[in-house]
Amino acid sequence: MHALTGEMFLGFRRFRGTAGEQRSTDPASGAQSGPGYGMDDGTGAAEACRLAAAAFDRYRATPDAVRAEFLRRIAANLEAEDEQLVACVQQETALGSPRARNELARTTGQLRMFADLLDEPAWRDQRRVAGTEAVPEVWSRRIPLGPVVVFGASNFPLA
Incomplete structure (x- = not known):
């Protein structure tokens, strides 16, 4: 702990x-x-x-496999501290133990879901929209463009 x-x-x-x-x-x-x-x-x-x-x-x-392992390690580390995290969630939100445990499971499940997505090379597939005489052909691909900062309120204590 x-x-x-x-x-x-x-x-x-x-x-x-x-x-x-x-x-x-x-x-x-x-x-x-x-x-x-x-x-x-x-x-x-x-x-x-x-x-x-x-x-x-x-x-x-960084290779996708390394990123996926990074996300899985975060999930495992959160689960290793589950008793302390659940107790903190309960104390700070007054949620019951089942709901607090569900919040932890949702968070670790999302981390693993993104890790699984990284294991599928199709997420990087290039997309092509055929052009016409009036509209040019468009190609797109998914690549990281830079850091993103998000500030927001959340009703999910472990999000």
Whole structure:
């Protein structure tokens, strides 16, 4: 079991934001719980973007089998911490154990689904749309174009 520290990982180092602290609140009791998480003043986000851009070309060249194994390892690591994760989900959301376990299974299942997709070379197939006199022929293929940042609220505690 890994202890929660309130730190984030950026690259291969731990990072703690310095713009205040946020703690989880147990919805059943209203009590604060877990470690305090350091809020980011933008420094961490900027560093994450810089690191993603620096890693992009190398990761883009990574073979699909290596990417698939990476996703499967993430799923296995989450499952190895299942008791702690389920307890955290329950404490932070007031969801029951069955629902919290379903959330973990959904997350690990999606990771493995994407890994399985990478094992099928057809995902990279080029597509051709035949042209006409009025419309040119169009070819497309799926290739990574660059890092993507997504900020969004979620009702899925392990998404």
